[in-house]
Amino acid sequence: MQEFERKQLLERVEREGATVGADIPETITVQGEELDLRTFVFEIKRRETVPPGERDRVEQAKRNLRRERVERLERIEEGDISHTKGDELAQSIIGIDRALNALENLGPTDIEREQQVKQAADTKRWMSFLKQALGRDDDQSARRGR
Structure with missing residues (x-):
């Protein structure tokens, strides 16, 4: 990948409003574990509040998603990857951001x-x-x- 392509991808990921219209990925591998991300987010979002038993699970999911986002961003920044792979990573980062936004905007926990x-x-x-x-x-x- 050329340096200008890398910069474009990084700019796209960090752009304010990048998540507008973006889809939450159906599944995502986070810390080596497959997660049905879209189902998880919609399951949590449909409730008015996060039940006490689910709070820890939601907080852990947010921490893992943030960690995964950083790792994927670093792969774009520092990795010797193709533009196609970089584009896939950028799209997945935007999807992670979309999921994080949804989880952060939950009702009172x-x-x-x-x-x-x-x-x-x-x-x-x-x-x-x-x-x-x-x-x-x-x-x-x-x-x-x-």
Whole structure:
């Protein structure tokens, strides 16, 4: 592969919006293991939230996909490969990116944590309201005392 072809492939992979219209690969070999990627992503995406038992599986899949993406990108950057093989790798990287985008944009994965955050925000707003209503706003009290 010529150097300018390598640069074109790398540019295509890194281009913002490269995943628009891209398909998630049906299957992909990640870390030597065959994964039915499209089925996995659609199975997880059709649920509103990731069930507790699936969280670890989803996080592990994302880590493995990121690792595989880096390895394939390095093969384009440093490998002595044909343009056809480089094109296949670039297309697979874009497919991996598409799958990662889908997995990253899942609904809340930790409902308990989200509830705690909401409750803390509600408590903070309530305390702020009470301070103002009772005339105990810390900023105003400090100014009146001077």
